[in-house]
Amino acid sequence: MTMLMRVAAKCASAAAVAAVLVSAALPARADTLAEIEKAKVVRIAVPQDFAPFGSVGPDLQPRGYDIDMANYIAKQLGVKVELVPVSSANRIAYLQTHKVDLVISSLGKNPEREKVIDFSAPYAPFFSGVYGLKGEGVADAAGLAGKTAGATRGSIEEQELTRLVPASTTVKRYEDNNATVSAFISGQVDYIATGNTVAAAVAEKSPSRKPELKFIIKDSPCYVGLNKDEPALLAKVNAIIAKAKADGTLAGFSETWLKAPLPANF
Amino acid sequence: MIQHLNFGDLLPYWDVFARGLLFTIVLTLTSTVAGLTLGTAGAWARTFGPRWAGALTRAYVEIIRNTPFIVQLFFIFFGLPALGVKLSENTAAFIAMVVNLGAYSTEIIRAGIEAVPKGHLEAGASLAMSRWEIFRHIVLKPAIMNVYPALSSQIIIVMLGSAVVSQISAEDLTYAANYIQSRNFRAFEVYIVAALLYLLLAIGLRALLRGIGRAIFPKG
Numbered sequence: 001m002t003m004l005m006r007v008a009a010k011c012a013s014a015a016a017v018a019a020v021l022v023s024a025a026l027p028a029r030a031d032t033l034a035e036i037e038k039a040k041v042v043r044i045a046v047p048q049d050f051a052p053f054g055s056v057g058p059d060l061q062p063r064g065y066d067i068d069m070a071n072y073i074a075k076q077l078g079v080k081v082e083l084v085p086v087s088s089a090n091r092i093a094y095l096q097t098h099k100v101d102l103v104i105s106s107l108g109k110n111p112e113r114e115k116v117i118d119f120s121a122p123y124a125p126f127f128s129g130v131y132g133l134k135g136e137g138v139a140d141a142a143g144l145a146g147k148t149a150g151a152t153r154g155s156i157e158e159q160e161l162t163r164l165v166p167a168s169t170t171v172k173r174y175e176d177n178n179a180t181v182s183a184f185i186s187g188q189v190d191y192i193a194t195g196n197t198v199a200a201a202v203a204e205k206s207p208s209r210k211p212e213l214k215f216i217i218k219d220s221p222c223y224v225g226l227n228k229d230e231p232a233l234l235a236k237v238n239a240i241i242a243k244a245k246a247d248g249t250l251a252g253f254s255e256t257w258l259k260a261p262l263p264a265n266f
Numbered sequence: 267m268i269q270h271l272n273f274g275d276l277l278p279y280w281d282v283f284a285r286g287l288l289f290t291i292v293l294t295l296t297s298t299v300a301g302l303t304l305g306t307a308g309a310w311a312r313t314f315g316p317r318w319a320g321a322l323t324r325a326y327v328e329i330i331r332n333t334p335f336i337v338q339l340f341f342i343f344f345g346l347p348a349l350g351v352k353l354s355e356n357t358a359a360f361i362a363m364v365v366n367l368g369a370y371s372t373e374i375i376r377a378g379i380e381a382v383p384k385g386h387l388e389a390g391a392s393l394a395m396s397r398w399e400i401f402r403h404i405v406l407k408p409a410i411m412n413v414y415p416a417l418s419s420q421i422i423i424v425m426l427g428s429a430v431v432s433q434i435s436a437e438d439l440t441y442a443a444n445y446i447q448s449r450n451f452r453a454f455e456v457y458i459v460a461a462l463l464y465l466l467l468a469i470g471l472r473a474l475l476r477g478i479g480r481a482i483f484p485k486g
Contacts, residue, residue: 150435153444154444158448173445174433174434179433183344183435186348187347187352188343188347188355
């Protein structure tokens with residue numbers, strides 16, 4: 001046996017052992033809902049660095065839209081909640097390795113993610129839109145004809161805005177988010193294209209020029225993420241979200257954290 | 267990973283570059299004329315003008331020369347609207363450039379004035395010329411001739427500094443480069459072209475200023 005072959009054989013047997021271990025660790029068919037009800041605790045991954053969805057408050061406790069949602073779901077399940085802080089890079093890995101039961105971490109849906117995890121119904125609005133002052137009647141991109149709108153150069157909002165607006169619209173492109181926001185607050189532009197979380201922050205800091213949503217240019221709402229093959233848990237979470245939507249809980253979260261009502265089509 | 271240079275990706279944007287270049291040229295030329303006029307007035311105030319005008323000019327020069335250009339620009343564009351003065355980005359860029367060049371050229375021209383021999387002023391006075399006539403006919407031309415190279419350099423510096431006006435969405439050459447870069451992500455190629463255009467602009471401007479110098483001061 002040459003050296004190379006010995007190494008290859010070792011690697012192969014190590015891989016075989018690893019495969020056995022992994023398959024032993026993952027139950028063939030899980031019923032996480034039953035496990036949650038038995039343990040009387042639900043483990044939920046939440047962001048801690050993404051205000052207003054999840055951040056650390058002045059009292060060092062996590063707070064935000066996602067935190068409120070996690071607490072609400074635990075309450076509806078009748079169990080205690082264990083909040084697990086995650087980053088946007090590791091939140092799906094936490095779910096896949098069963099370190100958490102649910103991910104409520106401003107998670108958007110895309111085909112790559114749908115291959116590996118399941119998604120609930122949307123629980124939070126997350127979108128880019130064109131914002132203007134209250135009472136200005138602009139309902140779509142065509143309504144911006146002859147007007148001036150600002151956006152951050154190179155951002156997804158700026159590219160979508162450039163694509164959507166008629167030729168008579170002037171698009172002012174600023175270097176960064178702060179300059180775009182400053183341009184709106186100082187009145188240099190009356191319309192800006194930006195994310196709803198940015199608009200929420202502006203509304204809080206600049207009550208005299210409060211941005212109001214005119215129309216949405218790119219919608220990417222947040223979903224609760226859960227492992228595949230969990231029909232009972234998925235149905236339960238969806239029922240809770242439907243209830244929260246119907247009884248105004250989500251509208252309340254939206255007003256509290258996003259400083260705006262839920263969009264009409266949500 | 268080394269990407270291969272591909273200047274072909276810039277071709278669809280040549281008109282963006284052209285518009286940006288034209289904007290920078292027009293902005294530089296107009297603000298140079300206005301800035302030098304302001305600087306000449308400032309130098310007059312500091313040497314021949316009444317005491318209060320000299321003090322006022324001195325404060326202006328100190329404030330502008332000791333604060334960053336970008337802060338001056340942001341103050342004019344984002345700050346002044348709070349006082350009810352709302353300027354378009356082009357006007358704000360023009361005013362910031364004029365105010366900036368005005369302050370620096372005030373000091374440069376003042377130095378030139380002080381280098382004019384006292385005897386020339388006395389000669390003017392002995393011909394019963396007024397202070398204004400002495401300034402206008404005896405002092406000004408040799409004063410500017412004394413400092414013409416320094417003045418030319420300052421104009422080039424202001425032209426290159428104008429790149430900053432892209433920050434308030436004025437559509438100059440740097441804005442064009444940033445815009446193209448945000449569309450095709452060819453940062454290396456875009457900024458090489460922008461740098462070369464600035465270099466050509468600086469060389470051209472220097473040649474133009476030298477030509478003007480030769481015409482005004484024939485033997486200098």
